[in-house]
Amino acid sequence: MEPSADTFDAMVEACRPRVYRAACLLLDDPHEAEDITQKVFLDAWRGWSRFERRSEVFSWLYTILRRACARHRRQTWWRLFRTKQVGAWSLLDDCATEGPSPYEATSDSDDRSAVRALLKKLSPSLREVLVLRYVESYSVSGIAQALKIPEGTVKSRIHYALEVAAKRWREEEKHET
Amino acid sequence: MKPDTEPLPQIEQRLRRMLVQEAGLWSEREPQRLKAACRATRQAKTFGQRRHPLLWAGTSAAAASLVLCAARMFHEKTILPDCSVRPAVVSNIVDREALYAALPKIPVPTRPPAPIRLFAERIPVAAPNK
Numbered sequence: 375m376e377p378s379a380d381t382f383d384a385m386v387e388a389c390r391p392r393v394y395r396a397a398c399l400l401l402d403d404p405h406e407a408e409d410i411t412q413k414v415f416l417d418a419w420r421g422w423s424r425f426e427r428r429s430e431v432f433s434w435l436y437t438i439l440r441r442a443c444a445r446h447r448r449q450t451w452w453r454l455f456r457t458k459q460v461g462a463w464s465l466l467d468d469c470a471t472e473g474p475s476p477y478e479a480t481s482d483s484d485d486r487s488a489v490r491a492l493l494k495k496l497s498p499s500l501r502e503v504l505v506l507r508y509v510e511s512y513s514v515s516g517i518a519q520a521l522k523i524p525e526g527t528v529k530s531r532i533h534y535a536l537e538v539a540a541k542r543w544r545e546e547e548k549h550e551t
Numbered sequence: 552m553k554p555d556t557e558p559l560p561q562i563e564q565r566l567r568r569m570l571v572q573e574a575g576l577w578s579e580r581e582p583q584r585l586k587a588a589c590r591a592t593r594q595a596k597t598f599g600q601r602r603h604p605l606l607w608a609g610t611s612a613a614a615a616s617l618v619l620c621a622a623r624m625f626h627e628k629t630i631l632p633d634c635s636v637r638p639a640v641v642s643n644i645v646d647r648e649a650l651y652a653a654l655p656k657i658p659v660p661t662r663p664p665a666p667i668r669l670f671a672e673r674i675p676v677a678a679p680n681k
Binding site (some may be wrong): 377378383386387389391394396397398399407408411412415485486488489490494505508509533535536537539540544 | 560565566572573574576577580585
């Protein structure tokens with residue numbers, strides 16, 4: 375694929391929904407996900423001429439997305455720290471509570487709220503693996519290649535995430551009964 | 552099957568189904584403005600390719616050289632001429648002969664100082680034997 379503007383446009387059209395939904399799952403905020411998706415494609419255009427096409431385009435975009443999400447998380451913490459106001463800390467406390475946010479309150483089903491609560495409980499590295507494995511249907515080796523981590527680490531992260539999910543759902547079942 | 556008795560593969564199936572459902576909902580709800588914004592990414596006029604670090608280094612070196620040349624030219628045009636003029640002006644002002652003539656005269660001694668006077672009357676001497 376030649377590094378031209380037309381191929382970039384085609385790539386944006388093809389990959390934008392995947393990047394957006396991955397950003398939604400990683401950030402759990404559709405508005406932030408929109409901003410991050412835009413930043414991802416901006417960074418992708420900057421590096422488009424240097425992209426060597428050795429890996430799949432989405433893997434490359436996913437790497438950019440992970441970095442953008444990490445940068446966003448750092449900036450969020452710094453913004454909260456910099457304000458040094460009681461309101462900011464109370465906002466942080468609100469974010470840390472287990473209760474549903476206003477956006478979550480409008481969610482469609484119990485499954486949705488369950489999966490959102492689970493994703494919120496998991497660390498970003500576990501979320502990244504889960505999105506690639508179950509949403510994008512990547513193989514373990516594909517995930518290892520995309521995230522540049524050993525396959526054993528991928529397997530252990532998936533296993534740990536499944537255990538967290540099982541434990542959480544068990545607790546929910548107990549509460550219901 | 553209850554989750555406490557569910558084996559991990561079934562938990563995996565359940566998680567996969569929920570994640571795919573969640574992702575599908577996000578895909579359906581993708582806002583139109585995001586499509587337009589991502590399409591416009593490439594056309595943004597204020598946005599260019601990121602320059603190579605070496606290019607930045609070269610540009611800053613050239614700018615620094617220009618600033619140094621300008622500073623040197625300014626120094627030569629303004630400060631150095633003043634430095635070359637100043638000794639001539641100073642030598643004209645300070646005329647040693649006139650300066651010495653203006654100083655108060657100190658009388659030059661014409662005779663040697665008087666010898667120390669001995670107060671002979673204060674020196675006890677023995678009375679003359681008569």
